[in-house]
């Protein structure tokens with residue numbers, strides 16, 4: 310087999326065989342196929358797409374390039390969730406203890422934030438002492454004991470994805486649906502959960518801004534997950550304005566804790582958490598319908614069981630459990646500044662991407678991999694889409710430690726669009742992909 314022939318075949322509209330896909334991934338990881346040939350193939354895939362069979366083979370070959378986690382010794386159907394990245398998306402912090410409190414084990418490997426979107430690992434590490442570098446043996450014993458673990462990627466999982474992603478990043482081939490679907494799903498498959506609920510974001514603050522593309526990605530990922538024997542379902546959800554009110558690591562942990570404590574319940578945040586947790590409980594086999602699952606979830610919240618699970622989880626991963634009862638023990642920024650409305654009106658839109666960039670400027674995120682972040686800084690919205698505001702009233706509060714304040718203030722001012730007429734916020738859940746009725750109408754990218 311020669312890499313040249315694979316590039317030529319794909320360039321001319323052909324389809325790669327399973328053996329050819331396995332050959333190219335194995336050869337690339339072994340250092341036998343050079344970057345320039347792999348870059349050429351990635352660019353051809355970008356333009357030509359892939360059939361579903363090719364995507365499934367690519368995913369399997371990436372999984373086979375490294376270790377995989379065997380969670381078989383943990384009893385029950387282990388459930389994972391994945392978001393394609395949003396602004397203010399702290400759902401994992403709420404959903405993981407809620408689902409575990411329902412008796413469904415949750416095992417999740419999460420990433421760090423990059424660019425305008427945050428990462429769950431950074432949020433969790435804002436809890437003093439919280440460790441995310443657990444070994445597989447630690448994960449297994451913790452899930453048996455407290456029902457959940459959320460960790461940074463452990464072991465040598467999917468090395469082919471790391472190399473491919475780095476190459477895609479510098480060859481303008483990141484935003485290709487078959488390449489994203491196989492990259493995300495290979496990591497989910499290698500991490501070992503039996504069931505996966507995907508939250509594919511669409512809108513201004515999302516990676517996939519167009520809803521049609523988000524649906525296509527969701528369909529591809531659901532099919533790959535099922536082909537690999539995992540119960541898989543995806544929600545396509547709006548990311549036009551930030552989710553909830555808080556954006557920034559400790560600020561988001563505080564908002565999640567206040568929700569679990571019953572002190573505040575941002576409507577959009579809880580609606581999405583209820584959907585995600587409901588589907589996770591359903592796929593976890595605890596109940597027979599989404600309605601039953603959501604009732605169970607509501608009960609774990611109201612009874613305080615989810616809060617107890619959160620406390621046990623924080624303690625198990627080395628964090629200070631007192632934070633769960635006193636969220637004010639989390640890191641706090643030294644300064645705060647309000648952004649006020651120049652005129653009266655109703656909030657028509659809040660550009661999530663601009664708010665994410667404001668938080669990034671303050672030091673809440675990183676522009677390049679490996680940069681240090683400040684857990685305390687960020688933005689808390691005071692008004693959401695549809696809210697009325699009078700001239701001079703606060704739209705948002707910026708929490709800072711002296712870095713990037715002017716840029717953040719200017720981005721927040723530009724993020725808010727006010728109008729004289731009231732608008733209703735758009736629907737949050739745009740589609741559920743993988744419910745039986747959806748399957749008949751699936752279309753595949755590259756066909």
Ligand code: URA
Nearest residue numbers: 483488489490492493
């Ligand atoms: N996130 C991933 O893990 N992979 C991609 O290709 C894009 C986003």
